[in-house]
Amino acid sequence: MQTWPSVLWRGGHRVISYDRSAEAIQRVVDKGAVGAHSLADFVKQLASPRAIWLMVPSGDAVDQTIEQLLPSLANGDILIDGGNSNYKDSIRRADKLKAQGMHFVDAGTTAASGAWRMVTA
Numbered sequence: 001m002q003t004w005p006s007v008l009w010r011g012g013h014r015v016i017s018y019d020r021s022a023e024a025i026q027r028v029v030d031k032g033a034v035g036a037h038s039l040a041d042f043v044k045q046l047a048s049p050r051a052i053w054l055m056v057p058s059g060d061a062v063d064q065t066i067e068q069l070l071p072s073l074a075n076g077d078i079l080i081d082g083g084n085s086n087y088k089d090s091i092r093r094a095d096k097l098k099a100q101g102m103h104f105v106d107a108g109t110t111a112a113s114g115a116w117r118m119v120t121a
Contacts, residue, residue, distance in 0.1 A: 009033065018042040039068050049076035053107075058085040066093065075101035084108045 009015045015033040018041070019025050025035040036042035043050065050073070056065050062081055069079070079097060081090065081104070090106035097104045 016042055016045045039065075040072050043069065043072035048074060049078065050074075051078045051080065053080045053082055055082045058083045058089075058108075062089070062093070066097075070100075073100075073102055076103075078103040078105060080105045080107050082107055082109050 009032050015028070016036055017025055017028045017033045018036040018039060022037075025037070029035040034045060036045055043052070046052070052069065054062060054065055056062055062083060062085055066079060073079075079093075079102065081093070085093075085106060085108060087106065090104070090108075094104040094106075
């Protein structure tokens, strides 16, 4: 089964992965990713400007993750929401991050082939 981390590192990207589950982190580390054991540790391992791909359930989980990341982020950083967020939520998030000098991309993924939507700030 292809996962987003495997697609990225096969494309030559360095993948740093964080999950609340230590077992999930270890699974991707075993395949070549670098593991992080907290969101702060995750952000510290990225070079600026950072591109952070979020794969969390749509809704409050996205907002909560963004709030947890904000203290560690800086101007020019990019947050990419890979979940199936409502476009109105994505516009709100993009506006909020833009006001703080950051960028937001809604790259919602779905099982439907070619079904991608993007909102950028």
